[in-house]
Amino acid sequence: MDFKLITTDPSGARAGVITTDHGAIETPIFMPVGTVGSVKAVTQEQLRSDINAQIILGNTYHLYLRPGMDVLRKAGGLHRFNGWERPILTDSGGYQVFSLAANRKIKEEGVVFQSHIDGSRHLFTPENVMDIQRNIGADIIMAFDECPPYPSEYAYAKKSMELTHRWLDRCIRRLAETDPVYGHAQTLFPIVQGSTYKDLRRASAEAIASRNCAGNAIGGLSVGEPENEMYEMCGIVTEILPAEKPRYLMGVGTPWNILNNIELGIDMFDCVMPTRNGRNGMLFTWDGVVNIKNKKWADDFSPIDAQTPCFASQNYTRAYLRHLFVAGEFLALTLASIHNLAFYLDLVKTARKEILAGTYGEWKRRMVPQLQTRL
Known part of the structure; x- marks a missing residue:
């Protein structure tokens, strides 16, 4: 993946181009969410012709459970399975694990969780989440992280953030040990956490920036906090994350959320809101x-x-x-x-x-x- 920053507006908003093996993406960009390999109620042709989506999302947790890795491997990856020839980004499943609070256990090794489909038990580790995303074949893949709830006690948010950083190092090592399954390049984005605590957000942004990955994401927002706190956290983080790399704000949001965060230097957005609310x-x-x-x-x-x-x-x-x-x-x-x-x-x-x-x-x-x- 390559990112070219074309210009920065006096307000701080940025325009750039991300180039992947499946095509170019002009930023700022919104990415429709196709959780199980399908953007709900919309065909791939409609995404291409009517909507002109440049990139869509899939989700590691959901695709792992159904249709499963065996089917996706036989199909030749998600691009061939769902007929989408443009870029794809996959979330690592960290947010889904967060949403399964009553049916999961977090430990250093990873997360043990129960399937929402049949109650079966599974283990996600940084290593096997990287392997799963290799098998899905997305162009941009996300590091495995813990998304703390809002509100979170400071001690919990700090512990969660530090665990996310340790998991990131394991994700980086695992990717270095493996090759893409389908021949096209895959790029890892780490995720800044830290809840709504300024010092934790700064510490996490500095830690993420130090890993020198090709792009960076901001997670753990749009989970119930007031909008002004979301903007404050994004402003803190974008001052630290390197300007020459794309910045992805996960799970946001309303049209006005997007415009305000573009001004803070965010390049990439996704959210289920347009389809769910529609x-x-x-x-x-x-x-x-x-x-x-x-x-x-x-x-x-x-x-x-x-x-x-x-x-x-x-x-x-x-x-x-x-x-x-x-x-x-x-x-x-x-x-x-x-x-x-x-x-x-x-x-x-x-x-x-x-x-x-x-x-x-x-x-x-x-x-x-x-x-x-x-x-």
């Missing part, structure tokens, strides 16, 4: 947030969002989409998901144009309150 009738538009199930849209024959350059957004009306939701039609889930993802991709594409023009800060200040408007 399936529940919440649409993100250039004019604000729409609850399409509201009766007020029953006879609104304007496009879903004329400003979003996507067939679904421009050629289906709000009245029709509301009708589909009220009638319980599956097409509602698809159209809402396509629109929201297309909007998110258009949002970061427009942000990039503003960064290249040197006008990002002023544009962002106008856009954030507009995007937060409830229509």
Whole structure:
């Protein structure tokens, strides 16, 4: 993987290009979440043509459990299994382990957990998580980490952070001992932790930067903390992480979260929000947030969002989409998901144009309150 930083706006926002063996990614970028190898309710062709996604995510925990490594190896990796020829990033499963708090045990060796599918017991270690991600074949793979809950006591957050750093060293060693399975390069991103404690975030960012990996991620945010604390932690970390490497903020977030964090120097984002909220009738538009199930849209024959350059957004009306939701039609889930993802991709594409023009800060200040408007 190669990262070229093209410019930094006076506000601190950055525009760059990440190059992988499966193609280039223009940053800042939003990455649709395809947890089990599929972005919910959306086909790969729609991701390519309507949404223009440059990279998607898969998840180590879920793909390990189903379809399993044997199937993925036989298929030739996730790219061939799901028919997505562009870049893929895989999360290591650390967040899923965090979410299974009642059914897992964390120790130095790794994490013992129970499958949410059948209750079977499994062990994730830094070493076998690297092996699993080798078998999945993603272009960018994440180090195995512990994501502490919010709020966390200081002592727990510090202990968790130190464990994450030790696990990172084991991930790095394991990758050095193994080769990619399918012939294309794979790049490891370590993850900054430390909850919402300033000194821990600084210590973790310094530790992560010292490993000199090709890119870096920020985890443990967007887990319930107030937005201002998320921004504060990101600001602390981006002052330390090297500017010449891409920075990935995991699991974030709303359109305004993304714009504010771009200004802090973040390059990469992912979140289930556009598809999950879309399936529940919440649409993100250039004019604000729409609850399409509201009766007020029953006879609104304007496009879903004329400003979003996507067939679904421009050629289906709000009245029709509301009708589909009220009638319980599956097409509602698809159209809402396509629109929201297309909007998110258009949002970061427009942000990039503003960064290249040197006008990002002023544009962002106008856009954030507009995007937060409830229509």
